[in-house]
Amino acid sequence: MAGYNKKAETAHVKAEHNQHDEEHFREKHLMLDPLPRGQMNDMVMESMYTTSWKFWVVFAILSVIVAWGLFYSWGRMILEGLGIAGVNRPAYWGIFLVNTVFWIGISHAGTFISAILRVFKAEFRRPFTRAAELMTTFGLVQAGFSIFMHMGRVWVFYWLMPYPNERMLWPNLHSPLTWDLLAITTYLLSSTMYLFLPLIPDLAMARDRSTGWRKNFYKILALGFRGTEGEWSHLRNAMSIFAFAIIPVMFSVHTIVSWDFAAATRPGWNSSIFGPYFVVGALHSGMGAVIMVLAVVRGTMKNMKYFIRPEHFDAIGKLMLIISMTWAYFFFNDYMVQWYGGDKWTHMLLHFHESGPMGWMWFAMLIFNIAIPWAVLWNQKWRSTPWIVFIVGLLINVGMWFERYIIIPISLSINRMPFTWRLYHPGVEIPLGIGTLAFFILLYMAASRLIPLIPVWEVEEGQMAHELKKFGRETVVTVSELE
Amino acid sequence: MAIELKVSEVKMGEAYVGKWGMVIDQDMCTGCQACVAACAMENNLSFVGETDSGYGRSMHWIRIERFWEGSYPEVKMTPNQPMLCQQCGAATCEPVCPAFATVHSQAEQLNLQVYNRCVGTRYCANNCPYQVRSFNWRDYKRPEPLPNQLNPDVTVRRRGVMEKCTFCIQRIHKAQDKAKSEGREVVDGEFTTACAQACPASAITFGRVDNPDSLVSQLARVHGHGVKHLEELGTLPNVTYFKGG
Amino acid sequence: MAENISLLAVFPDLGPAADAIDQLRALGIPDDHMNVISGIPVTEAMLGRPNQWTNVPRLAAGGAVLGFLGGMFLTFVTPNSYPIPIQVGPQAIIPGAPTVVVLFELTMLGMLLSTFLGVFLDSYFPNYRPMEYVKEVSDGKIAVFFICPEDSKEKMTKAMTALGAEKVEVAEVEQL
Numbered sequence: 001m002a003g004y005n006k007k008a009e010t011a012h013v014k015a016e017h018n019q020h021d022e023e024h025f026r027e028k029h030l031m032l033d034p035l036p037r038g039q040m041n042d043m044v045m046e047s048m049y050t051t052s053w054k055f056w057v058v059f060a061i062l063s064v065i066v067a068w069g070l071f072y073s074w075g076r077m078i079l080e081g082l083g084i085a086g087v088n089r090p091a092y093w094g095i096f097l098v099n100t101v102f103w104i105g106i107s108h109a110g111t112f113i114s115a116i117l118r119v120f121k122a123e124f125r126r127p128f129t130r131a132a133e134l135m136t137t138f139g140l141v142q143a144g145f146s147i148f149m150h151m152g153r154v155w156v157f158y159w160l161m162p163y164p165n166e167r168m169l170w171p172n173l174h175s176p177l178t179w180d181l182l183a184i185t186t187y188l189l190s191s192t193m194y195l196f197l198p199l200i201p202d203l204a205m206a207r208d209r210s211t212g213w214r215k216n217f218y219k220i221l222a223l224g225f226r227g228t229e230g231e232w233s234h235l236r237n238a239m240s241i242f243a244f245a246i247i248p249v250m251f252s253v254h255t256i257v258s259w260d261f262a263a264a265t266r267p268g269w270n271s272s273i274f275g276p277y278f279v280v281g282a283l284h285s286g287m288g289a290v291i292m293v294l295a296v297v298r299g300t301m302k303n304m305k306y307f308i309r310p311e312h313f314d315a316i317g318k319l320m321l322i323i324s325m326t327w328a329y330f331f332f333n334d335y336m337v338q339w340y341g342g343d344k345w346t347h348m349l350l351h352f353h354e355s356g357p358m359g360w361m362w363f364a365m366l367i368f369n370i371a372i373p374w375a376v377l378w379n380q381k382w383r384s385t386p387w388i389v390f391i392v393g394l395l396i397n398v399g400m401w402f403e404r405y406i407i408i409p410i411s412l413s414i415n416r417m418p419f420t421w422r423l424y425h426p427g428v429e430i431p432l433g434i435g436t437l438a439f440f441i442l443l444y445m446a447a448s449r450l451i452p453l454i455p456v457w458e459v460e461e462g463q464m465a466h467e468l469k470k471f472g473r474e475t476v477v478t479v480s481e482l483e
Numbered sequence: 484m485a486i487e488l489k490v491s492e493v494k495m496g497e498a499y500v501g502k503w504g505m506v507i508d509q510d511m512c513t514g515c516q517a518c519v520a521a522c523a524m525e526n527n528l529s530f531v532g533e534t535d536s537g538y539g540r541s542m543h544w545i546r547i548e549r550f551w552e553g554s555y556p557e558v559k560m561t562p563n564q565p566m567l568c569q570q571c572g573a574a575t576c577e578p579v580c581p582a583f584a585t586v587h588s589q590a591e592q593l594n595l596q597v598y599n600r601c602v603g604t605r606y607c608a609n610n611c612p613y614q615v616r617s618f619n620w621r622d623y624k625r626p627e628p629l630p631n632q633l634n635p636d637v638t639v640r641r642r643g644v645m646e647k648c649t650f651c652i653q654r655i656h657k658a659q660d661k662a663k664s665e666g667r668e669v670v671d672g673e674f675t676t677a678c679a680q681a682c683p684a685s686a687i688t689f690g691r692v693d694n695p696d697s698l699v700s701q702l703a704r705v706h707g708h709g710v711k712h713l714e715e716l717g718t719l720p721n722v723t724y725f726k727g728g
Numbered sequence: 729m730a731e732n733i734s735l736l737a738v739f740p741d742l743g744p745a746a747d748a749i750d751q752l753r754a755l756g757i758p759d760d761h762m763n764v765i766s767g768i769p770v771t772e773a774m775l776g777r778p779n780q781w782t783n784v785p786r787l788a789a790g791g792a793v794l795g796f797l798g799g800m801f802l803t804f805v806t807p808n809s810y811p812i813p814i815q816v817g818p819q820a821i822i823p824g825a826p827t828v829v830v831l832f833e834l835t836m837l838g839m840l841l842s843t844f845l846g847v848f849l850d851s852y853f854p855n856y857r858p859m860e861y862v863k864e865v866s867d868g869k870i871a872v873f874f875i876c877p878e879d880s881k882e883k884m885t886k887a888m889t890a891l892g893a894e895k896v897e898v899a900e901v902e903q904l
Contacts, residue, residue, distance in 0.1 A: 037767060037868030081642035082603070083621035088539035090614055092605040152603015152618065152643030159582050159602055162802055169583065169600075170806035173830050174816050174823050177581035177604055182833040190840040197847065201767065205866040207904060223848075224855035224904060227865055232769045233780035234850040241788050241843045249836050256829065264610045265575045265716055412609065416713055417566070419548040420614040422539040457768045460868060464768070482771070573818035580816070587815040717818075 021475045022468060028311055031123055032477065034463035035306075037456070041205055043303035044452045048206075050302040051449060062442040069435025073428050074149055082152055086427035090420045091412040095429035096150035097260075098404045099436055101278075102285065103143035104184070104257055105400060106440075109286025110136025111191060111250040114198075118243045123479055124315040126462040127307040130202075130455050131297060132290050133195040138443045139289075140188045142436040147184075149432055176259045187253045194242045197235060200225045202452040217450070254282045261407060267345035268411045271338065277330040281400055284327045284369065287320045288396035293444070295386040295393075297453065307454050310384035317383030320396070324373040331369075349414045357423060358410050361402045368399025499572050501721040502592035503650050504692030505679070506702045506709065509562035509726040511686035514547050518565060521681030525651060527637045529623035542617040544568065544648035545678050562726050565687065567678070568615045568648035569712065570594055572719030576607035576616070584645070591655065592721070596647050603643040612713045613720075616647045650689070651676040671697040692721065699723075731878045736899040737888040738864055738871050744892035745870040746775045751887050752874055761875040767866045787846035788839050795838015799831040860899040873899055 026033045035043075077084055087094040113132040117125035148154050160171055160181050171178045204225040207218035225231060258278035261269040271277075291313060298308040338346050353362045376392050377383045383392075409424040447453075461482060469478045522528070522545045531542050545567035552559045574594045577585050584600040585607050587593075608616040622642045625633075633639065636653040640646050658674040671690050679687040690699040702725075703709055709723035739745040745764065752762060759778050764770065772779050804822060807813065813821045847853065862871050876884050885896040 037866075041867060081619070081621035083535060083540070083642075087605070087620075089541075089608070089618070090539070092608045092618065150604070152605065152645075153601070154603075154643075156602050159600070162806070168809055170802065170809070172578070172581055172583045172814075172816065173803055173807070174578040174819055174826055175581040175606070176579060177606055179826065179829045179833065181581065182830060182837075186833050186837040186840070189837065193840060193844040197844070201866075204904075205767070208863040208866045219856070219904060220854075222904070223851075223853035224857070224859065225851075225853070226859055226861050226904070227765045227767055229764050229770070229772065229777065230780050230782075231851045232766070233772070234782050234784050234847045236769050237782050237784040238788075238843045238847045241785065242840065245836060245840055245843075248832075249840070252829075252832060252836075260606075264579065264606075265612055266609065415614055416612050417548075417614040419546070419550070419564075419566070420539070425538075461768045482769075571817075575817060577816035578819050578823075583814055583816070585816075587817070589812065589815060 025468060025475065025477065028309070029466070029477065030127060030307060030309055030311070030459070031462045031466040031479075032468065033306075034460075037460050040454075040456050040459065041209065043306065044202075044454050044456055045206065045209055047302045047304060047454075048449050048452065055300075055445070055449075059442065059445055062438045062445070065438035066435055066442055069431040069433075070145065070439055071435075073431045073435065074145075077149065077428055077432075078154060084428045086425045086429055088422060088424065090415050090417075090422060091409040091424035093150070093412060094409045094424055095405070095426050095433055096146050098401065098408050099146040099429075099433050100143050100150065101257055101404045101408070102401050103139045103146060103436065103440075104254060105139075105278075105282035105285040105404075106289045106397075107136040107139035107143065107187070107191065107286065108250055108254060108279070108282035109290045110134070110139075111194075111246055112283055112286065113290065114194065115243045115246045115250070118239075119247070121479075121481070122315075123462055123466070124312055126458045127454055128290070128294055128312060129458065130195070130199065130451075131293060131453055133191065134444060134447055134453075135286075135289060135293060136191045137188070137195050138440050138447070140184065140191065141443065142440050143184065144188070145436050145439070146432075147180075176256065176263045179256045180260060183249075183253045183256045187249055190242070190246050190249055194239075194246055197239055197242065198455055198458065199451060200235065201227060201457045202455055205456060206452055221451075251279055254279045266411070266415065267343060268338065268349040268414075269407075271334055273330060273334050273337070277327075277334055280323060280326045280330050281403060284320075284323050285397050285400035287316060287323055288393035288400070290393075291316050291320065291389045292393040292397070295390040297448065298386055301448065301453070304454075307459065310386075313386055313389050314380060314384040317377045317389055317392075320373060320389075320392070321377040321383075324370060324377070324396070328370045345414070345416050349411060352414050353406055353410065356410070356413075358406070361410070362406055365399045365402040365406065368395040369403065372396075499719045500693050501570065501572050501719070502691060502693055503570065503655065503689070504699050504721040504723070505567075505650075505676075505687060505689050506699050506706075506723045506725065507565050508686045508688075508702075508706075509564055509724055511684045512547070512563040512565060512682075513684050513686075514549060514563040515683065516547055517681040517683060518545050518678035518687060519543050519547065521677040522567075522648070524632065525634055525637070525677035526649070527633050527639050528617075529619065529640070530625065530629070531620075531623055535620060540618075540620050542619070542623075542646075544615070544617065544646070546615075564724070565678070566613060566615060566712075567722070568594065568650075569613055569718065569720030569722045570648075570650055572721065573717060575610045575612065575716070575718060579606040579610050580604070581606075591650075591652065593650055593652060594647075595652075596645060596649065598638055598640050598644050598646060601644045603645065605645065607645060612716055612718065616645055619644045619646065732875050733878045733881060734860065734873060734875050734899040735881065735884055735888075735896060736860065736862060736871050736873045737893040737896045738862055738869050739891075739893055740869060741892075742770065742774055742870065745872055748872050748888055748891045748893065749775050749777065751891060752872070752884075755876075755880075755884065755887060757874050757876055763873040765861070765865050765871040765873065767868050770870065783850050784843060784846040787849070788843040791842020791845075792835050792839035794842070795835045796831060798838060799834035802834070803827040803830050856904075858901045858903045860901055861904055864894075869894070 110132040113125050114129040162171055203218050203222035207222045210218055255275035258274035262271055262274035294308055298304045372395050373392055382388050413423050465480045465482045467478055468475050528542050531540055545565055548564040548566050550561045552561055570593050577587055582600050582602050584597045586595050588595050619640050619642050654674050658669050662669045675689045679689045688699050688702055690697040692699055703723055706725045709725050711720045711723055807821050865871050888896045
């Protein structure tokens with residue numbers, strides 16, 4: 001008898017537990033915690049309208065940094081020549097290209113989240129696809145700045161474009177830099193369009209509930225979108241074409257960037273694994289940047305604690321851990337083969353990486369890119385905590401910047417002509433680099449107050465698709481495929 | 484049965500014969516830098532100055548590389564090594580330029596650098612295994628009366644442009660024009676590059692490598708143990724070095 | 729014959745909207761006299777509506793072809809357009825692998841640009857003329873527009889309200 005009673009008691013406790021379960025699910029998952037659409041609209045609108053004095057102070061400081069770091073320094077460099085930068089022989093490429101690769105890397109996260117996760121229907125992506133896509137576009141803008149700064153005669157940059165001209169001179173299609181130009185242009189245009197398409201319904205939403213100059217702003221951008229069956233159908237078709245087609249474009253961009261190095265006859269560069277290694281490296285720094293942006297957005301913008309929850313940091317944290325492992329795999333693969341190859345110049349270069357004057361950077365790269373993510377992100381509690389993942393993301397980005405620094409100027413310091421060996425010391429690259437970073441943050445801050453950062457219609461669609469279902473006594477989350 | 488490999492279009496390795504070539508006898512080189520000075524005069528090179536030069540921005544189309552073996556006090560000097568553009572038959576600098584600013588001259592078998600087409604990506608310099616390209620990091624000043632010394636046959640380059648040894652292509656063309664107007668072929672030794680002309684030890688010899696009777700070809704045969712630098716990269720350089728003969 | 733008027737009925741949810749569409753069809757209003765406006769992508773199947781015709785995939789394919797042809801022009805025509813073909817390094821005048829890279833990028837560029845433009849063309853964007861619209865749509869409501877004879881307005885209104893319409897009124901053209 002006693003045994004039977006105990007069983008009944010356990011069942012009772014379990015039933016109660018299930019009740020808690022449902023509340024727990026609601027608290028945890030945005031998709032199971034639906035609010036009326038109107039309320040979500042208001043929350044998003046409010047987040048755009050609300051700026052504190054701190055926002056404007058940061059905005060002003062960043063504007064000054066951009067004016068000094070980016071525009072004044074660049075103007076001076078255009079007038080005086082690249083002599084005021086630190087590039088020299090043999091390190092003809094310096095921080096400008098480090099930053100180019102870095103920013104293109106950052107831009108990969110947006111596409112990864114909004115295209116790959118959309119294709120694979122990863123539902124946690126919904127609230128932050130736009131926040132990530134914005135990073136793509138603004139990151140590419142900074143990459144563009146960096147690559148134009150790098151040019152000796154930037155005032156004739158258009159010579160790299162294919163256009164009919166009087167002398168009928170076309171760009172050299174043998175050059176990886178020409179492919180770069182085509183690939184980055186394609187990527188910048190397509191990611192901007194891919195940012196804009198899902199934004200149209202939200203702009204229409206903002207148009208319906210704003211006044212004054214904002215009304216005109218949203219009216220123009222919303223293009224007259226009403227949400228008719230036809231409009232949605234065209235939009236849906238276009239978005240699914242984009243989601244699939246932009247993935248190979250994204251992979252091609254960073255692969256081509258890696259070919260700038262891999263196609264050259266230099267020890268340490270001429271490696272066939274550079275393509276995927278760079279793509280994974282781009283995702284590594286990109287995911288780190290996404291998680292930083294989300295932590296800041298959640299912490300500083302109004303109403304964002306509803307939309308961006310620990311579950312999202314948890315999900316991105318898992319991706320970061322996997323990407324960190326993949327990066328480590330590619331890094332080791334590259335290192336192993338180069339080392340085993342036994343070429344004396346490559347050996348010298350590897351030795352120079354580890355024990356040269358910048359050896360600390362090599363070790364810092366491994367600690368930031370591998371050791372710290374592995375040590376922190378395995379723990380669900382830690383990776384769900386915004387400030388912890390913010391720090392991890394920051395360190396990963398520093399580590400990935402170091403990785404590009406090691407690949408470009410440090411590897412260039414060593415070549416097959418020992419007479420020319422020389423270290424690289426950055427000059428005006430530093431204010432210019434800080435300028436691009438400040439400009440990125442500035443653009444992002446401005447955009448966060450001008451366009452709805454949360455794709456409300458996507459969130460609502462997701463909330464419609466999610467429900468709790470009971471299998472026996474267990475409550476589980478189920479998702480129906482609406483698309 | 485032997486496998487027959489057909490390498491038809493690109494002549495590889497020893498089968499490759501360029502047009503203009505150079506032999507440099509390192510045993511004769513005294514390291515006096517006369518070639519460096521002569522090249523700078525002939526080709527209107529900018530005067531970079533101490534600071535930039537000390538930071539690795541010296542602008543020389545030819546440089547004398549000096550090495551030593553062993554450690555102090557048993558230091559042994561090795562022969563000086565003049566290094567200039569090797570005018571590769573399969574140059575790695577050429578394909579990487581996005582603007583066609585460095586291309587191969589079919590007529591002269593030289594690597595051309597088109598200054599006014601250069602946009603300054605510096606990819607060619609990175610991809611040059613010999614590191615012989617110079618970049619105009621600034622507009623360097625040329626105080627009076629130095630402008631009077633400029634060679635009218637050679638362009639003056641501005642900032643942001645890559646440049647390199649041309650085998651004194653202006654002298655090649657002058658000689659060809661003269662020979663043409665006199666209705667004859669260019670004679671071997673009729674002209675030479677500025678560096679070869681200035682070398683007091685006659686360590687540098689310039690001429691047609693596709694002509695077996697020219698002095699360069701004869702020297703190459705006499706010495707018989709010339710090396711081409713970084714030949715293993717397949718760049719097919721046109722400069723031959725002799726050492727320890 | 730009576731004048732036709734355009735009515736709109738606003739529904740709170742998908743189910744009533746779908747019922748309303750069935751009812752309208754029963755009342756003799758053909759499918760092409762109806763339109764649905766929604767704040768989330770409502771598929772045709774959810775409301776039992778005929779599939780929408782969209783040119784976007786066709787335009788995308790056309791753009792891809794144009795982009796590919798542009799790539800062919802760059803890779804095969806321009807290198808041969810010089811009086812003396814430009815030789816760079818050991819590579820052929822028309823290199824193999826780089827051609828693939830250029831063709832790929834331009835094909836994708838053409839395809840994505842035309843997909844984007846396709847949305848504009850098919851949806852008549854940008855369009856700043858006054859349009860029939862209700863703002864509640866962006867709050868998640870579903871609006872059903874239909875064209876009916878003026879004399880049946882009463883009947884329609886009654887039928888729609890019976891099915892749960894929050895409001896039924898003559899659709900007004902307004903500046904968005």
